[in-house]
Amino acid sequence: MSHTRRTCPVPPTAAGTVPVDPVHRPLDLPPARGPGDRAVVMVHGFTSGPHSVKDWAHALAERGSRVIVPLLPGHGTCWQDLNRVSAEDLRGAVRAHVDHALTEHRHVVVAGLSMGGALALDAAAHRPVAGVAVVNPALSFGQPLAHAAPLLRWVVASTAPVADDVAAPVSEHAYERTPVGGVAALGRIQRAAVRGLPRITADVVSYWSPQDHVVPPSSQDRLRAGLRAAAFEQVRLERSYHVATMDRDLPLIVEHSAAFVDSVCRKAARR
Template sequence: MSTESLTAAFSAAARPEITTDPGRSVGVLLCHGFTGSPASMRPWAEALAERGYGVEVPLLPGHGTTWQEMNATGWADWHAAVEQAFARVRAAHDVVVVAGLSMGGALALRMTIDHPDDVAGVVLVNPGINSTNKQLLALPVLKWLLPSMPAIGNDIKKAGADEHGYDRTPLKALSSMLDGWKQLRADLARVRVPVQVFKSVDDHVLDPSSVQLITQHIPTAEVTLLHDSFHVATIDNDAQQIFDDSAAFIRSVTGV
């Protein structure tokens, strides 16, 4: 599928998975964030496809429909979907780079830990693996009393940008994500490949602790600060910097 046909097939109203031509020597797996959709990754996917990379952005279970449906899914479901996408990308390409936004960054790191010999590098944009929000301590009980709470959606500085996410946060799903984060944090030291991290200076969704833990436990992690974007930086004012710098990173870790 060409970039033009990919663009035509992927409208703002319909939020399917994004897949470019298989068979290229370098494949890139992009993972969207919690309650988000591939819409937040579309421009990045197209930018990489234009550079000749094969790209896939899976739609995670429970996303792109309703928050109620998402509340019936959890970390195991999202992890399984990314595993399947990773297998497809790995089978079609000589070398693979994984990348993700927010929770998608956690899933990308999970792939790197689970497949240490099959990932050449990792790109993370405002990755989420931890939170210092004390309100989350009540979540194990609260999730049985309230199905959802208002979400911090479209944390984007650029006017008119839309990630097509939910306006409610499903609490059972949120609790499951936090459980997945806990195991991931315990395994961070197993990441040995180069890691490129983009961190927005102004992020109203995640506190700095996630990036701090990543740099503390992964010696290969290098951080680039984004000064003109909020949380969903992949469709914000610094998006082009992410596209250009990640493409350069991919070239450097794959040798292609």
């Protein structure tokens, strides 16, 4: 399952010196059927890219949604680039894609995996989306030392990778190192997402793997406690680890989330 990633030149040069890995090119998938009035903006996870959610994206497109999977800033090139990206860069990129989708479609659902789930929830707190579907959203850290990342980033540039937590024999093609500056940005994203949860009014579904070895159960607890104005459903993924969008419960995620998108878009149309 290992995948050797390219390394940025040393000393670091401007972001963008390393081409985007073709496996992580962004996706913009037209709906295979339906009226074309809905879009799903789907957000990948930390140090990974669109490849980790592409099967989910294609399945929802086949079931009638336009699906947009952007490549987030600092991703898809080399881990050093992610050390130069802020939480505001990442949050702003997702909101920009949601805003664009809202200009072209009557209904927009935000979806995401891990950090992408936190970013989807953050966007839903500030944009009039029809629904939110998240897979193992990262609203808390599993490693206590991660909270020290804002200070540690000035001492150490990277740590061991947090990738390929998958029961199935596949790889998400994530970075071979975890950028500490990126972890600091992720912590700020988590705090902003949790603060915004009470503002979300769209229905939320969370697909949760009890065997997740990356994001702790406290993330689900924070999500459930923070949603005060939104209907919330949790779906357990008993056969998958953290990257469940590439794991053995993907068929369950696909079928349930496709029905969820249909339901929330019909509900929004009646308002």
